[in-house]
Amino acid sequence: MAQLEEVTVDLYKHLVSERALTGETMLLNMGPQHPSTHGVLRLLLELDGEVVVNCIPDVGFLHTGIEKNMEAKTYQKAEVMTDRLDYMNTMGNNLAYVMAVEKLVDLDVPPRAQALRVILVELQRIASHLVWLGTSGLDLAAMSMFLYCFREREQILDIFELVSGQRMMTTYIRPGGVWRDVPVEFEKAVRDFIKIFPKRIDEYERLLTKNPLFIDRMVDIGYLSKETALSYGVTGPTLRASGVDWDLRKTRPYMGYEQYDFDVPVLTEGDTYARYLVRIEELRQTLRIVEQALNKLPMGPVRSDNRKYVPPPRSEIGLSMEALIHHFKLWTEGFLAPNASVYSAVESPRGELGVLLEGDGGPKPRRVHMRTPSFDNLAVLPELVKGHLVADLVAILASIDIVLGDIDR
Amino acid sequence: MGVEQKLGNMGVVTTTLENVINWSRTNAMWPMLFGLACCAIEMMSAQAAHYDMSRFGMELMRASPRQSDLMIVAGRVSKKMGPVLRRLYDQMPEPKWVIAMGDCASCGGVFNNYAIYQGVDEVVPVDVYVAGCPPRPEALIHGVLTLYEKVKGIKLAEKTVEEK
Amino acid sequence: MEKSLEPILKNLQDKFGATLEEFRGEAQCIVKAEQIVGALKTLRDAHHFELLSAQTAVDYFPQTAPRFHVIYQLTSISKNLSVQLRVPVSAGNPKVPTAANVYKTAVWRERELIDMFGIEFEGHPDPRRILMPEGTEGHPLRKDFPLGYEEPQFTFNFEEIDLRKPYAKE
Numbered sequence: 201m202a203q204l205e206e207v208t209v210d211l212y213k214h215l216v217s218e219r220a221l222t223g224e225t226m227l228l229n230m231g232p233q234h235p236s237t238h239g240v241l242r243l244l245l246e247l248d249g250e251v252v253v254n255c256i257p258d259v260g261f262l263h264t265g266i267e268k269n270m271e272a273k274t275y276q277k278a279e280v281m282t283d284r285l286d287y288m289n290t291m292g293n294n295l296a297y298v299m300a301v302e303k304l305v306d307l308d309v310p311p312r313a314q315a316l317r318v319i320l321v322e323l324q325r326i327a328s329h330l331v332w333l334g335t336s337g338l339d340l341a342a343m344s345m346f347l348y349c350f351r352e353r354e355q356i357l358d359i360f361e362l363v364s365g366q367r368m369m370t371t372y373i374r375p376g377g378v379w380r381d382v383p384v385e386f387e388k389a390v391r392d393f394i395k396i397f398p399k400r401i402d403e404y405e406r407l408l409t410k411n412p413l414f415i416d417r418m419v420d421i422g423y424l425s426k427e428t429a430l431s432y433g434v435t436g437p438t439l440r441a442s443g444v445d446w447d448l449r450k451t452r453p454y455m456g457y458e459q460y461d462f463d464v465p466v467l468t469e470g471d472t473y474a475r476y477l478v479r480i481e482e483l484r485q486t487l488r489i490v491e492q493a494l495n496k497l498p499m500g501p502v503r504s505d506n507r508k509y510v511p512p513p514r515s516e517i518g519l520s521m522e523a524l525i526h527h528f529k530l531w532t533e534g535f536l537a538p539n540a541s542v543y544s545a546v547e548s549p550r551g552e553l554g555v556l557l558e559g560d561g562g563p564k565p566r567r568v569h570m571r572t573p574s575f576d577n578l579a580v581l582p583e584l585v586k587g588h589l590v591a592d593l594v595a596i597l598a599s600i601d602i603v604l605g606d607i608d609r
Numbered sequence: 610m611g612v613e614q615k616l617g618n619m620g621v622v623t624t625t626l627e628n629v630i631n632w633s634r635t636n637a638m639w640p641m642l643f644g645l646a647c648c649a650i651e652m653m654s655a656q657a658a659h660y661d662m663s664r665f666g667m668e669l670m671r672a673s674p675r676q677s678d679l680m681i682v683a684g685r686v687s688k689k690m691g692p693v694l695r696r697l698y699d700q701m702p703e704p705k706w707v708i709a710m711g712d713c714a715s716c717g718g719v720f721n722n723y724a725i726y727q728g729v730d731e732v733v734p735v736d737v738y739v740a741g742c743p744p745r746p747e748a749l750i751h752g753v754l755t756l757y758e759k760v761k762g763i764k765l766a767e768k769t770v771e772e773k
Numbered sequence: 774m775e776k777s778l779e780p781i782l783k784n785l786q787d788k789f790g791a792t793l794e795e796f797r798g799e800a801q802c803i804v805k806a807e808q809i810v811g812a813l814k815t816l817r818d819a820h821h822f823e824l825l826s827a828q829t830a831v832d833y834f835p836q837t838a839p840r841f842h843v844i845y846q847l848t849s850i851s852k853n854l855s856v857q858l859r860v861p862v863s864a865g866n867p868k869v870p871t872a873a874n875v876y877k878t879a880v881w882r883e884r885e886l887i888d889m890f891g892i893e894f895e896g897h898p899d900p901r902r903i904l905m906p907e908g909t910e911g912h913p914l915r916k917d918f919p920l921g922y923e924e925p926q927f928t929f930n931f932e933e934i935d936l937r938k939p940y941a942k943e
Contacts, residue, residue: 204692235672260904265724287647350657430823433878571827689906723921
């Protein structure tokens, strides 16, 4: 195994100020093992006393080679890799990848499957925001938030387990539909959640939103202007807190989002507190989408009938020779996709999650690129923290809600 | 230990030093707050109210390796992280234990590629492997209890020999 | 394809000699490496493409000329449009001028391409590796870089692999 190299200033000479070279300011290493970096992120800080002069993020400690590994698998089998990218948003990753596959091979999705996808992806969004709320509360010493948020998250994970058999890595959304229809208990489980959750959001808000300690730590910290955000490619709630009304669910509706009535919260303050408020409001709006989708949930098939790309149901295999052949072909060779490239994007809890998928005419993709929102959202961090205290850095980092699996891939 | 049976009316217990030490080690094991990937979220779930790992004397996650005696490697270990992980392990005081949580930490999991160590046992010696991708919080708690069983069986003499 | 995208693409074709391809309603323009910065600037300033959504590359190994395509996925927030630019890069001389002066997000995205594909970006402010550790040989996402498969341990070959597996010592 390689030895850990000593860090010298030489490597970062072009990134730090001249005062660091003379020893006037201090270089401090934060991470990769640090409780408030939300994963294995390493920040090299140049400090003047307590004030951050420069911040150099170092990522890659979780580089998993997912993109390379997906090139070595057939289109269906590559999907399991997407779960493990942004592990707070597994359903959303599935959806992004599956939508790219469907676009590449021109596959239809039945309406029931679309509605189910919406319900599950939106529940996942709530779960992801809950982890964000819990951990960022923990970073600002609001310990009870962590316990409350994980309590509600368990309820969502139970729903996922009900439909897919797994709590986190569900791979439930498949090309052409979903894995199988939801069990009968599904509706009641979701309704129970819809019933209790608004009260729980009020409870979180009572603890945090007007809390003077919380406001002191959040307001006017880490200001991000609209122009900087756009130039750095920041998306998602972080962008919307800076005054840009851009939500792919509204502007480029997919999976029938145009049928649902919901608002996109936009604030212009651009500070840490605004990002907090946007996400809290998103929790409420997301719940509205779940409720509407559940009320409108149509009956019908949950998988496309296009047997060239979608395996036949189990019941057919025993009766039809053709179905058996399709099943065998799909699970051994996989399906062939055209030699072309598509880009499709969905709105993940962190921003635009895009998939650039290029086929080569065979059963395996030539290139899968996941345009992950945390990657760009983290790149803007040095701009946000300059001039703030180290303690504020923790609040800012929590407010942009990064997931290291999403950054390093 | 079954203290009640051994406790006479004199307020004196007779037991072996080994028993006492191993019992105290298992009931105040401080894990290091060390999350890598997906499994870290399940580790957090295990810590949170629903599963409540503090029932086993483990509510205190230490951020510093110097204060902890159990490392739960929760997630995949990349080639860039390996040396860091090893250094953290070296900084932990003896006696120390390692749980490889999840498939990636145990054997590489679904990531059989250039970037990931095929099992964290190539980096640090592992005591308990917990299977699952990610393991449920119950599975992690079971792994911890399995480790307790192992710790209870440690002979003090052996451990000293091992250290040399 | 969106109707409002047509004049923009026409402009790109006239000004930069871009060749246009269309697939499933997505516009893909192939631009020469020398002209990419100019094309990006035009798109950003004259046509309101504020967001560089993605920047990545594709390896067409064993084809050598061009071996790579560097891809720029641009989004216009005010007009709700998307366009993709592609820059062919040859295997012998993989050099592209940097887009870091046009979009700041390109700094990290290009570092990723330097790391993963070994494409050079001329004028890049910080050309270090980003994901792989310093001192790694090769560029993982190139097609000639091996995936690095290790044989999994099963019951039948457990002993055999166990013997050569590099277990760590205390």
